[in-house]
Amino acid sequence: MNKRLPAEWEPQDGVLLAWPHADSDWRDNLREVVPVFTRIAAATSRFERLVIVAPEVDPVREQLRAAGVDMVRTALYPLATNDTWARDFGPITVLTPHGPVLLDFGFNAWGLKFAADLDNQITANLAQLGAFGRCAHHIPGLILEGGSIESDGKGTILTTAACLLSPNRNPHLDRQGIERALTSLLGASRLLWLENGYLAGDDTDAHIDTLARFCSETTIAYVRCDDPVDEHFAALAAMEAELKNFRTCKGEPYQLIPLPWPDACHHRDGHRLPATYANFLNINGAVLAPTYGVAQDAAALATLAKAFPDREIIGIDCRPLIAQHGSLHCVAMQIPRGVLP
Numbered sequence: 215m216n217k218r219l220p221a222e223w224e225p226q227d228g229v230l231l232a233w234p235h236a237d238s239d240w241r242d243n244l245r246e247v248v249p250v251f252t253r254i255a256a257a258t259s260r261f262e263r264l265v266i267v268a269p270e271v272d273p274v275r276e277q278l279r280a281a282g283v284d285m286v287r288t289a290l291y292p293l294a295t296n297d298t299w300a301r302d303f304g305p306i307t308v309l310t311p312h313g314p315v316l317l318d319f320g321f322n323a324w325g326l327k328f329a330a331d332l333d334n335q336i337t338a339n340l341a342q343l344g345a346f347g348r349c350a351h352h353i354p355g356l357i358l359e360g361g362s363i364e365s366d367g368k369g370t371i372l373t374t375a376a377c378l379l380s381p382n383r384n385p386h387l388d389r390q391g392i393e394r395a396l397t398s399l400l401g402a403s404r405l406l407w408l409e410n411g412y413l414a415g416d417d418t419d420a421h422i423d424t425l426a427r428f429c430s431e432t433t434i435a436y437v438r439c440d441d442p443v444d445e446h447f448a449a450l451a452a453m454e455a456e457l458k459n460f461r462t463c464k465g466e467p468y469q470l471i472p473l474p475w476p477d478a479c480h481h482r483d484g485h486r487l488p489a490t491y492a493n494f495l496n497i498n499g500a501v502l503a504p505t506y507g508v509a510q511d512a513a514a515l516a517t518l519a520k521a522f523p524d525r526e527i528i529g530i531d532c533r534p535l536i537a538q539h540g541s542l543h544c545v546a547m548q549i550p551r552g553v554l555p
Contacts, residue, residue: 230305247537259288291339318341324359324418366430
């Protein structure tokens with residue numbers, strides 16, 4: 215294999231975060247959301263480094279210090295941003311015999327839904343500032359968000375048709391064209407496409423990281439709705455059936471781990487928010503797991519502890535994050551080992 219997209223549980227140098235600020239969609243609830251970011255940063259800095267971008271870094275530095283973040287492991291870069299969803303505009307790193315390569319895919323805010331002109335430049339600006347050392351930086355000329363793909367590290371990519379085939383992302387490519395592009399760029403041997411599954415309130419057109427996640431080459435954790443009257447029940451049951459039909463590279467069924475279905479969370483205006491326990495983040499030695507202040511939080515953490523028995527499971531209250539329709543994994547992009555100088 216000349217190149218490959220590593221699995222998230224493989225060794226990392228650090229995590230990229232984009233800090234919330236008053237000129238983003240967080241204007242009205244900065245006081246609630248900044249503590250979520252500081253808790254993510256503090257937990258991450260116990261295990262690895264942080265790369266943080268923000269329009270003004272001095273206030274962020276003070277917030278991080280106050281939260282007990284290891285500042286020796288933290289690099290701050292003053293860059294303008296539209297928003298905070300680093301998973302989707304950060305670099306997607308492939309490993310090659312000549313070292314890591316940063317793939318700087320285009321980001322158009324999930325199919326032209328919001329402004330993204332500043333976020334689309336973050337990876338290139340960080341590379342120019344030397345944040346990634348001497349790593350090669352490549353712009354593929356394709357729209358792709360990190361939250362839309364899952365890798366087992368061995369050539370299998372898990373994704374959703376609703377997202378990758380969205381007409382406002384790559385309208386010049388059909389399914390076969392997307393497959394050819396991604397197998398080439400990511401060094402993949404196959405794509406597993408989910409045709410079903412969604413979360414109400416989600417802006418991403420069903421990102422895979424809200425629905426189903428690789429926990430190992432042979433294990434997938436996934437969202438399962440156990441309430442027959444819930445609007446998600448039929449779609450997620452159909453998704454579960456698809457997962458049961460998927461096979462590993464060795465032709466065997468995957469071990470499937472259903473994640474608890476959280477009580478419905480609603481915005482103050484009444485619309486449902488996309489609370490999901492699938493939006494966890496693997497870092498070195500730990501899994502950061504979203505919680506929402508609902509009865510199922512403890513069971514979700516216990517389920518992830520069984521899925522990752524060799525890692526510390528750290529719950530982070532992400533109820534403020536889902537007010538803007540994303541969660542923990544959505545705001546963080548892991549940086550594989552060998553990238554940071």
